[in-house]
Amino acid sequence: MSFAAVDLGASSGRVVLGHIADGRLRTREVHRFGNGAVRLTDGLHWDAVGLFREILTGLRLAAPDAPVSVGVDSWAVDYGLLDESGGLLGEPFCYRDSRTDSAARQVVESIGSAELFARNGLQFLQFNTIFQLAAAAGGARLAAARSLLLMPDLMGYWLTGRQGAELTNASTTGLLDARTHEWCPELARAVGFDPSLLPPLHRPGAVLGKLLPHVTEETGLAETSVVAVGSHDTASAVVGVPARSPNFAYVCTGTWSLTGVELPGPVLTEEARAANFTNEVGVDGTVRFLRNIMGLWLLQESLRTWGLGPQDLPALLAEAARAEPLAAVVDAEDTRFFAPGDMPTRIAESCRETAQPVPENRGAVVRCVLESLALAHRRAIRAAAELSGRDVEVVHLVGGGAHNELLCQLTADALGAPVVAGPTEATAIGNLLVQARAAGQLGDLEQLREVVAASHDLAHYTPRGTTAAWDRAESRLFPHR
Numbered sequence: 001m002s003f004a005a006v007d008l009g010a011s012s013g014r015v016v017l018g019h020i021a022d023g024r025l026r027t028r029e030v031h032r033f034g035n036g037a038v039r040l041t042d043g044l045h046w047d048a049v050g051l052f053r054e055i056l057t058g059l060r061l062a063a064p065d066a067p068v069s070v071g072v073d074s075w076a077v078d079y080g081l082l083d084e085s086g087g088l089l090g091e092p093f094c095y096r097d098s099r100t101d102s103a104a105r106q107v108v109e110s111i112g113s114a115e116l117f118a119r120n121g122l123q124f125l126q127f128n129t130i131f132q133l134a135a136a137a138g139g140a141r142l143a144a145a146r147s148l149l150l151m152p153d154l155m156g157y158w159l160t161g162r163q164g165a166e167l168t169n170a171s172t173t174g175l176l177d178a179r180t181h182e183w184c185p186e187l188a189r190a191v192g193f194d195p196s197l198l199p200p201l202h203r204p205g206a207v208l209g210k211l212l213p214h215v216t217e218e219t220g221l222a223e224t225s226v227v228a229v230g231s232h233d234t235a236s237a238v239v240g241v242p243a244r245s246p247n248f249a250y251v252c253t254g255t256w257s258l259t260g261v262e263l264p265g266p267v268l269t270e271e272a273r274a275a276n277f278t279n280e281v282g283v284d285g286t287v288r289f290l291r292n293i294m295g296l297w298l299l300q301e302s303l304r305t306w307g308l309g310p311q312d313l314p315a316l317l318a319e320a321a322r323a324e325p326l327a328a329v330v331d332a333e334d335t336r337f338f339a340p341g342d343m344p345t346r347i348a349e350s351c352r353e354t355a356q357p358v359p360e361n362r363g364a365v366v367r368c369v370l371e372s373l374a375l376a377h378r379r380a381i382r383a384a385a386e387l388s389g390r391d392v393e394v395v396h397l398v399g400g401g402a403h404n405e406l407l408c409q410l411t412a413d414a415l416g417a418p419v420v421a422g423p424t425e426a427t428a429i430g431n432l433l434v435q436a437r438a439a440g441q442l443g444d445l446e447q448l449r450e451v452v453a454a455s456h457d458l459a460h461y462t463p464r465g466t467t468a469a470w471d472r473a474e475s476r477l478f479p480h481r
């Protein structure tokens with residue numbers, strides 16, 4: 001019995017087939033495609049229709065294996081608005097669009113950050129859906145809208161004709177109650193948004209429905225259902241962490257580094273709010289207590305600034321490995337790095353402001369980026385452990401960064417703790433395993449993770465030396481904390 005995972009990332013998407021055999025998950029990528037935001041006259045957008053076309057292409061390529069189900073995950077918070085006939089009201093905005101710059105602060109000032117955190121449990125990120133809606137309030141599109149669908153739910157709607165909101169992704173909107181996991185109509189109204197536009201919630205594992213006839217015709221898939229997975233990519237990625245005990249932290253790498261621990265319930269203390277931690281809902285009602293760290297976006301945008309591509313990365317990483325250790329580090333949670341643009345210049349500015357030497361060449365910039373990420377991973381993991389009371393014995397680094405040996409080693413060094421790297425495709429794997437379970441093949445999360453551990457070669461990194469140099473680098477960068 002095979003399953004198809006559609007995993008949409010901010011810089012690429014893929015369709016992956018998987019099936020369970022002898023307690024292992026065998027996967028095969030059938031389609032990979034590029035993705036990226038496009039600037040139009042009114043701001044930064046995603047090409048939602050283009051993404052759907054790529055999904056259809058991927059499903060057509062998957063058809064010979066006749067997957068019993070398809071599950072879709074993507075990055076969080078972004079949405080499409082539908083009119084009363086179900087038509088899309090304009091291309092969805094990308095969360096990096098600057099229209100939320102001031103709207104987010106205004107909402108926090110009017111509701112109060114303590115009140116907001118007490119209700120939705122989220123870290124302040126200026127792009128949370130609630131702030132995007134505040135920025136859109138009063139506009140023509142919202143006035144014409146009859147429903148709001150998050151990106152994977154929009155793709156699910158186009159596949160099946162059914163509208164709904166999958167819970168893990170709904171938890172990133174800022175409109176979900178962190179305790180009851182129900183929509184908060186009062187928060188929606190507070191930002192001028194009509195809560196009746198929010199579709200009914202469903203959980204990972206729910207069957208959404210069969211493919212629409214024209215989708216069947218287009219793809220050649222006849223009996224396939226669409227099944228809800230952890231449709232927030234980070235929720236699926238954490239399912240795909242090969243942890244063997246509860247005492248682990250994770251770093252889900254990609255455009256972002258989502259860094260924290262998995263808990264049975266939210267931590268809604270004042271300390272957690274002040275430390276800007278988030279409580280996102282995971283598969284099986286778990287909570288991801290984490291912070292968003294800028295991640296490999298810093299590297300991707302540096303490459304773009306230099307006119308280089310992914311094929312140039314190995315040479316740059318080799319230069320970075322030879323560069324002077326801990327010459328300069330920047331704060332990888334600093335919002336100056338959020339918008340697309342010239343990262344090497346922003347890094348240089350940050351180094352000057354903190355009285356550190358400016359990296360002199362590309363290898364030194366890459367070294368600075370990776371060490372800054374490693375330091376940010378350490379700070380988030382230590383804070384997560386302290387604020388939640390969870391012991392952390394091992395750090396699992398999953399996603400695209402697991403290929404980056406220098407990043408993995410530096411993370412182990414900074415923390416003085418072992419790092420287990422892999423799988424790189426944790427998100428697609430988590431997506432597939434939840435579908436396999438919906439088909440009756442697997443049990444609890446622990447069992448899902450046993451399958452991951454049994455199916456993938458993992459790389460183990462042990463810390464080199466003491467953390468003294470990292471302690472010095474941290475106090476140089478954050479002298480008052």
Ligand code: LFR
Binds near residue numbers: 076095255
């Ligand atoms: C990772 C991710 C993060 C979310 C960010 C924006 O791909 O989903 O979890 O904070 O993208 O949606």
